[in-house]
Amino acid sequence: MKKGKGMKFVGDSRIPAETNPHIPKDYSEYPGRTEAFWPNFLLKEWLIGSVFLIGFLCLTLAHPAPLEGMADPTDAAYTPLPDWYFLFLYELLKYEFASGPWTIMGILVLPGIAFGALFLAPFLDKGPGRRPNRRPIAVAMMLVALASVIFLTWSSASAVDWEQRAEENKPEPTSEVEIDQDDPGYAVFENNCMSCHGEDLQGGASGPSLVGTEHSADEIATIATDGIGEMPADQFSGSDEELEQLVEFIVSVNEEAE
Structure with missing residues (x-):
């Protein structure tokens, strides 16, 4: 028999015609346990983010951040402070175990352990549930981190009279007078x-x-x-x-x- 002639193809019903192991099952097979990322989950994230963004913009319009004057390196009495989102790290450096000869603990070791623990939280707690009581490790680590940041930020901010500081260091208006240096x-x-x-x-x-x-x-x-x-x-x-x-x-x- 010549090649290509008289050949027959037989199909087996036990073998699916199209197989792709990378295609996930339909969401309808998991009722109440999951939802489509697009557009359901992503739309919810956008809506929540928009609410927080609008609220934050309204807050900045109602209470503008106090600006200070230009930096003056000759003013030895001036105490520089970081922005509010770094105040907790600034306050941490005031403790004995994170200052002086232990500064490396305050600027590297302790923050590294804290942020590293939050990074590893999803891998340490692999429970399938989404409720807080079913994710005790991750929830506990997040609560401890949140409470620490809030306490340290409040401790640092409460020790500063921000209105007086803004008044003492308010920016000077720009001079429109041209100085004749040839005079x-x-x-x-x-x-x-x-x-x-x-x-x-x-x-x-x-x-x-x-x-x-x-x-x-x-x-x-x-x-x-x-x-x-x-x-x-x-x-x-x-x-x-x-x-x-x-x-x-x-x-x-x-x-x-x-």
Whole structure:
């Protein structure tokens, strides 16, 4: 018999025509135990996320976060604080077992154990149930983590007067006054006053703003040599001509600001 002729194909009813082990069973075979990821489960997740997002946006509009001024490296009395979502780690570093020679415990070991445990929670508790009482290990670990974060955040936040902190460190308005650096009085100001009053005369670490001052030219000259308030005397170390140039420079800046 020649090849390809006289061949017959026999089918066996015990073998399915199409088999694909990767296709899951229909959801109707698990009534009440599961649901389709798309669109049922994902739609619920989107709705819940939208509710929280809208609530969070309303909260930020009703109570804007207090902004602070630009960082001043010369202010040794300023205590920097992290954002609210890192306050619990900041508070953890205040305890003896996580500070000083044990800082590595507070910044690496303890947070690593905590987040590692949460990562391993689904693998440690493989129960088929979805109710909390059927997932004791995962639920207990999550409750302990949540309670720890809330307590540490509250402890750190309650020790700070946020309104006073915002008032003391509120940002200064941007100066629209152009400083003429070619003015001979600017060089005198740079050598005698800039360290306290800032390069744009808007104030610095220990000196107030010179823009918008109500002092006259004579008063400015007297303050420069004799001081005023917390400003000590003998801060100016130039000649009479340089003092006159300094006064004229400050007066010209204030005239431009008006």
